[in-house]
Amino acid sequence: MAAPKVADYLLSRLRDWGVHTVFAYPGDGINGLLAAWGRADNRPQFVQARHEEMAAFEAVGYAKFTGQLGVCAATSGPGAIHLLNGLYDAKLDHVPVLAIVGQTNRSAMGGSYQQEVDLLSLFKDVASDYVQMVTVAEQLPNVLDRAIRTALARRAPTAVIVPADVQELDYSPPTHEFKMVPSSLGIRWPELAPDQDALRQAAEILNAGDKVAILAGSGARGAAPELEQVADLLGAGVAKALLGKDVLSDELPYVTGSIGLLGTRPSYEMMRAADTLLTVGSSFPYTQFMPEFDQARAIQIDLDPVMIGMRYPYELNLVGDAATALRALLPLLARKEDRSWRESIESDVARWWETMGMEAGVEADPINPMRLFSELSDRLPDDAIVTADSGSSANWYARQLKFRGHMRGSLSGNLATMGPGVPYGIGAKFGCPDRPVIVFAGDGAMQMNGLAELITIKRYWEQWSDPRLVVAVLHNDDLNQVTWEMRAMAGAPKFVESQSLPDVDYASFAAGLGLQAISVDKPDDIAPAWDRALAADRPTLLDVRCDPNVPPVPPHATFEQMADAAKAMLAGDEDRWAVIKQGVKTKLQEFLPHRQR
Numbered sequence: 001m002a003a004p005k006v007a008d009y010l011l012s013r014l015r016d017w018g019v020h021t022v023f024a025y026p027g028d029g030i031n032g033l034l035a036a037w038g039r040a041d042n043r044p045q046f047v048q049a050r051h052e053e054m055a056a057f058e059a060v061g062y063a064k065f066t067g068q069l070g071v072c073a074a075t076s077g078p079g080a081i082h083l084l085n086g087l088y089d090a091k092l093d094h095v096p097v098l099a100i101v102g103q104t105n106r107s108a109m110g111g112s113y114q115q116e117v118d119l120l121s122l123f124k125d126v127a128s129d130y131v132q133m134v135t136v137a138e139q140l141p142n143v144l145d146r147a148i149r150t151a152l153a154r155r156a157p158t159a160v161i162v163p164a165d166v167q168e169l170d171y172s173p174p175t176h177e178f179k180m181v182p183s184s185l186g187i188r189w190p191e192l193a194p195d196q197d198a199l200r201q202a203a204e205i206l207n208a209g210d211k212v213a214i215l216a217g218s219g220a221r222g223a224a225p226e227l228e229q230v231a232d233l234l235g236a237g238v239a240k241a242l243l244g245k246d247v248l249s250d251e252l253p254y255v256t257g258s259i260g261l262l263g264t265r266p267s268y269e270m271m272r273a274a275d276t277l278l279t280v281g282s283s284f285p286y287t288q289f290m291p292e293f294d295q296a297r298a299i300q301i302d303l304d305p306v307m308i309g310m311r312y313p314y315e316l317n318l319v320g321d322a323a324t325a326l327r328a329l330l331p332l333l334a335r336k337e338d339r340s341w342r343e344s345i346e347s348d349v350a351r352w353w354e355t356m357g358m359e360a361g362v363e364a365d366p367i368n369p370m371r372l373f374s375e376l377s378d379r380l381p382d383d384a385i386v387t388a389d390s391g392s393s394a395n396w397y398a399r400q401l402k403f404r405g406h407m408r409g410s411l412s413g414n415l416a417t418m419g420p421g422v423p424y425g426i427g428a429k430f431g432c433p434d435r436p437v438i439v440f441a442g443d444g445a446m447q448m449n450g451l452a453e454l455i456t457i458k459r460y461w462e463q464w465s466d467p468r469l470v471v472a473v474l475h476n477d478d479l480n481q482v483t484w485e486m487r488a489m490a491g492a493p494k495f496v497e498s499q500s501l502p503d504v505d506y507a508s509f510a511a512g513l514g515l516q517a518i519s520v521d522k523p524d525d526i527a528p529a530w531d532r533a534l535a536a537d538r539p540t541l542l543d544v545r546c547d548p549n550v551p552p553v554p555p556h557a558t559f560e561q562m563a564d565a566a567k568a569m570l571a572g573d574e575d576r577w578a579v580i581k582q583g584v585k586t587k588l589q590e591f592l593p594h595r596q597r
Contacts, residue, residue, distance in 0.1 A: 006137050007036035009171040010100070010162070013144050014044055016185055019071050021430050022100070023047045023058040025082075027075020029102025029115065032167025044071075047430060047460065049423070050452040052079050056086020056099070057420040061427025063095045064410045065385055069151055070427065073100040076164070077115030080122065085417055087126045087157040092414035093243060094218075094304070096151040098158055099127065105165040106135060119161045127159040134162045138174040141183040149187055155304070192303060193328050194318040201316055202299050203332035209276025209297065211341045212236035215259065215290070218243040218413075219281020219302055219322055226326035227280065228252070234278075235336040237345035239267035241284040242398055243413040250402040253346040260286045262398035262552075265355075266348040279314070281322045283307045285414070301325045354594045356400055364547035366521050369393075369474050372544050373400035375526045376438070376472075379534060382406055383435050385428045389421030389450075391442040391481040393474050395552035422450040422471060426457060429464050436468040436534065443501055444479045451509055454541070458513040461539050469539040471510075476548035477501045484552055510541035521545040 004012070010033065014022070022044050026034055037046050049055035052074040059070030070090070074083050080101045090097040101123075103109070104116045123131040130150040132143045140162075147158040174180040194202075206212060212234040216227060218241070227248055231238050238248055239259040248255050256266035267289075271277075274291050277298040284290075290312050291298075300314045301322060309317045318325055360374035373396040380386070382405030388397035390412050403409060408428075412420045425439040441450050450471070461467055474480075483499045486492045511517035516536050518529045520543065533540040 003170045005032065005036060005167065006134070006140055006162070006169045006171050007032040007167040008039060009137075009140060010144065010167075011036050011040050011044065013141065014071065017069070017145075017148055019044045019069065021045050021047055021062065022071045022073050023049055023055040023062070023427065023430075024073035025049055025052045025055055025075070025079060027079045027102065029076030029079065029104065029164055030073060030100075030162075030167070032164060033073065033100070033102070033162075036167075045430075047426075047456075049426075049456055051449060052082030053085050053419070054423045054426075054449060054453055054456070056083045056097070057089065057423035058427035058430070059097045059099075060086055060090045060093070060095050060420065061387065061410075061424030062431040063090070063097055063427075064093070064424070065408055065428040066431035068096075068431070069148060070095065070097040071100065072097065074102070075115075076102040076104055076119070077117050080117060080119055084122075084126055085415075086420070086423075087123075087159075089412050089415045089417055089420060090157040091126055091128075093410075093412070094155040095157075096155050098147055098151050098160065099123070101159060101161050102167070103133065103161050103163040106163050107165070109163070119159075123159040123161075127157050129154045129156045130158040132160060134160065134166055136166070137169050137172050138180060140171070141174065142181040145183040145185065152187065191324045192320045193324045194301075194320045196328075198316065198318055199325075199329050199332060202318060202329060205297050205299055205315060206234055206276060206278060206329075207334045209234070210336075210338070211274045212276040212278065212336075213270050213274035213291070213296075214238040215241065215277065215279045215282055215284060216244050216247050217241040217280070217282020217284060218247065218410075219304075220244060220247045221281070221322075223280065223323035223326055224248055226323050226330065229330055230278075230326055230333065233330070233333045233335045235339050235342035236278070237266070237270045237342070237349075239263070239270060241282045241413075242394075243410060244282060245398070245401075246403050246407055246409045247281075249404045251404045253349055254342055256345065256349055257352070258398040259284065260289050262395050263289065264352055264399060266345065266352045269348060270345055277312070279312070280326070283310055285311060287311055351594050353402070358594075360400060362550075363523075364550050366545050367523050367526070367547060368550050369476075369544075369546040370396050370400050370550065371523055372472060372474070372526055372546070373397065373440070376530050377402045379527075379530050380404075380407060380438070381436050381534070385409065385425075385432060385435055385437045387411060387421050387424040387428065387437070387439045389439075389441040389445040390416045390418050391445060391474075391479075392484070392552055393421070393440040393442050394481075397440055418445050419449045421445055422453040422457075425469055425471065426453060426460075429461075429469055433464040434466050436466055437470070439469070439471045440474065441471060442474045442480060443476060443504065443506070446473050446506060447501060447504060451504075451506070454510055454513055454515065457539050458515065467538050468534065468536060470533045470536075470542065471540070472542040472544060473506045474546045475506060475543055476546045477503050478548040480548050481552070483548070505543070507541060507543035510543075514538075516540040517543065519543045519545075 063070030257264035
């Protein structure tokens with residue numbers, strides 16, 4: 001039997017780490033790895049994306065929804081370059097992803113050879129926690145193991161570069177000699193908790209507050225029972241950073257929903273009035289949506305000491321796992337008998353959800369995009385996974401969807417890049433093949449790369465035990481989010497040449513691939529379309545004709561601010577009258593009579 005090659009050992013080591021899936025695209029810089037995959041009976045599974053950037057996004061989606069390491073692979077030169085955007089998405093959202101990248105032969109390096117790129121320099125920033133090139137066989141176990149441990153420990157992307165000729169070397173392990181570095185598998189994670197003195201200080205601050213607000217982020221995932229108990233004792237409301245939308249159920253009456261530019265009015269009002277702030281597992285960056293600096297005493301709990309003490313002048317910063325720290329804090333908290341603060345929050349939340357229903361019911365031409373989300377909200381299976389692309393779909397994802405049960409959801413939070421919606425969904429299906437997945441994507445994102453990744457869905461969907469992957473396209477022939485940002489932030493009318501999109505029949509494209517395809521251009525057809533998609537025996541694309549002039553009005557926007565934006569549009573925006581009409585109708589819903597008051 002032939003001795004195993006370095007490439008064979010690399011795949012074997014991935015299997016030993018429990019890696020089942022690698023999202024990748026081939027090229028001659030990883031031919032040795034591809035040959036090893038053939039010898040290994042495709043274990044771990046090589047999932048062929050249509051583009052290396054999509055492979056990286058799929059690895060990010062896989063990691064986000066499984067909590068495990070995501071792995072992607074690409075060839076040297078252009079393949080490695082294409083991975084970068086997806087890896088930066090992992091870096092900014094603190095997601096563990098390993099990139100395995102080919103390189104030209106060692107003998108050609110430094111000779112301006114074809115597809116030769118200085119990959120160590122290229123990956124130095126995006127994989128700043130760990131990037132290394134393997135140059136001899138004995139180096140591989142330590143480099144690969146360290147890259148995996150670092151990705152998991154730092155929740156960050158790491159990169160291993162393996163030149164093409166090194167992949168073909170006979171594998172030999174490190175020996176018990178000088179300047180050999182042995183390695184080992186596995187890691188056991190501690191439950192990190194603050195010390196008792198710090199916990200007592202935290203309890204004193206929280207017990208002294210009359211109007212406690214909690215801000216929960218993705219770092220609080222897994223701490224839902226503890227968060228609920230703390231919020232109950234303190235009579236607090238809980239706002240959620242967008243990446244933490246799935247941390248706590250929206251059916252809890254004191255959960256105010258998202259915070260920030262895409263946030264809710266209850267979150268905005270709660271932060272304006274709070275005298276105490278408890279931030280758990282969040283590095284939410286928009287300080288202007290938090291209490292004034294001299295308004296509230298504040299505490300932060302975060303597992304990552306590098307991210308602690310940021311964004312707000314916290315009085316006390318506690319390093320620890322969210323669930324562990326909150327469990328230790330609970331016995332020190334006193335139940336607040338005055339529930340008036342909590343009652344006011346619950347009243348605001350109830351009114352907000354009623355307002356969202358009213359806004360979704362506003363007529364538009366032809367479909368109000370909010371209704372697409374609103375009709376799904378009550379239909380979402382309790383174990384659904386929802387992804388949203390960057391753009392206007394992120395607004396409605398943040399405000400219109402009520403999460404409950406074991407639902408999961410995510411988007412590109414801090415990078416806010418276009419294009420991850422569909423590949424996130426694919427990564428989710430490979431990580432959780434027994435769960436339904438729903439993707440919301442704008443037509444700009446679909447034209448950028450979503451259409452191509454429908455081909456990946458066509459290739460693999462029959463492997464999934466639950467075949468339901470629904471891609472809902474907000475078809476408005478406009479790069480809508482940037483159009484609105486131009487109007488509201490730059491005071492400029494829509495620039496048609498940059499913002500208008502060519503009209504594409506997305507449903508026909510999906511149907512041509514054998515997917516279920518449903519075109520929707522009437523509001524009353526939305527609900528039946530969701531019912532068909534969620535009952536389907538195959539993936540579905542919903543091609544939904546949305547009105548581009550329905551404004552994503554922030555909850556803190558005043559009529560005066562909207563009037564200023566209208567003045568800018570009157571300077572020559574081709575959609576000015578429709579925009580003003582829809583904006584007024586939408587904003588008016590906040591002030592009309594509500595059933596619950």
